[in-house]
Amino acid sequence: MKDEQPQIDPGISTEEKIKEAARRVFTRKGYAATRTRDIAEESGYNIALINYYFRSKEKLFEIIMLANMQLFLHSVLDIVNDRETTLHRKIELLIEHYIDMLIKNPGLPVFVLNEINSDPLKLVNRLGFIEKHPDAYIIKQWKELAATGVIAPINPVHFVVNILSMTIFPFVASPLLRNRTGMTQEEFNQLMQERKKLIPMWISEMILKK
Amino acid sequence: MKDEQPQIDPGISTEEKIKEAARRVFTRKGYAATRTRDIAEESGYNIALINYYFRSKEKLFEIIMLANMQLFLHSVLDIVNDRETTLHRKIELLIEHYIDMLIKNPGLPVFVLNEINSDPLKLVNRLGFIEKHPDAYIIKQWKELAATGVIAPINPVHFVVNILSMTIFPFVASPLLRNRTGMTQEEFNQLMQERKKLIPMWISEMILKK
DNA sequence: GTCTATATACGGATAGAC
DNA sequence: GTCTATCCGTATATAGAC
Secondary structure, eight states: OTTOOOOOOGGHHHHHHHHHHHHHHHHHHHHHHHHHHHHHHHTTOOOOHHHHHHHHHHHHHHHHHHHHHHHGGGHHHHHHSSSSOOOOHHHHHHHHHHHHHHHTTTTTHHHHHHHHHHHHHHHHHHHHGGTSSSSSSSHHHHHHHHHHOOOOOOHHHHHHHHHHHHHHHHHHHHHHHHHHOOOOOHHHHHHHHHHHHHHHHHHHHHOOOO | TTTSSOOSGGGGGGHHHHHHHHHHHHHHHHHHOOOHHHHHHHHOOHHHHHHHHHHHHHHHHEEEHHHHHHHHGGGGHHHHSSSSSHHHHHHHHHHHHHHHHHOOOOTTHHHHHHHHHHHHHHHHTTTGGGTTSSSOOHHHHHHHHHHTTTTSSSOHHHHHHHHHHHHHHHHHTTHHHHHOOOOOOHHHHHHHHHHHHHHHHHHHHHBOOO
16 A cells, blocks of 8 residues: 555655554554554554554554564475475574574564464464465475485474474573573573574484484 | 351352453453453353452452463472482473373463563562572482583573473464364374373483483 | 442544644 | 544443342
């Protein structure tokens, strides 16, 4: 919408500023706990203007939710479907990518997982646009490797779950973790940087048959 | 409160019934999305009675939150501080315990993590009562093992994070996971049962120096 | 203790001026 | 496009009858 105007810098249009403010507040507090007033305050504008641009809190939320889900899920498809990189390298890249993205957006996983949890039915509609790649190239690679017999005879879902768990969960549990260990934010980020190397190593050990 | 009355079966007193209903609703929808009306409906009583017993939605929530945090954190202390079991066995028991508890209360982690996230400051007060065991017996065991030199030279926080990640995260991501794989609830639970054996195995491999 | 009826506040959304 | 003022539904909490 509104792209018919010759915008000088579209990144800082009022509409974009409100959207950015909304993304921050929604992501931090979730849909229900966010008041339109909070977004108004955060953006520097007022309630009326938010509804002028987005009609309602709910419509604005849908836009943010979609963007956050994209950020959370869609960004990995390029990696997963690249035909040049090996399986092992793909896993490395995936983990690096997620950790970098989550250091920039630490609140994202809790937000997405919480909203999905409070209304799992909406998930189906929202994920429709991602359904495109049902069998990614990475799956083919996995099957090829499995055919050679070097992979541990365990349901592969376990390994996917392990990669995502070890990568994403620390961000989800970060406040608790920091509270228990006395780590600072900076130390936590450092820990996650270390994990970029460690997790692929651990995963390799799990995958390879002994 | 109210423990001065000779209650025949305190487990099914009205107060307990409301508390149980509140626990279910709050845990499913979170504080902000829960209306006192929902709790009234779920309990079979009405709003007035809820306020009669608990004064306000917020006070009731604090009680539930505390109980859920206890369930989430406190229950492991017995395991962690037992002086009879080996380190490896402790890890096994811990994982078993969590998986059993989370199969019964699948919504618990998202609830706790979300509420903590939306207000990390309250965490400090709420966790005060748990602060008791700063150096659990398990830590002593870890240090003893580390002194023998058989443990990989990596920050031990990584291993704690890995155990919790691989155990808890699947429950957090369960709706997403089920949506992507087409698993049923029953199949998911079965997967988690398998992980009771697998996770300790993986962790051992990670810990032991190669 | 438990209910119905109601006061009061709060939040989302719009009207209308500029 | 952006603001102020306001409307109106909904949610919490209480008063008061039983």
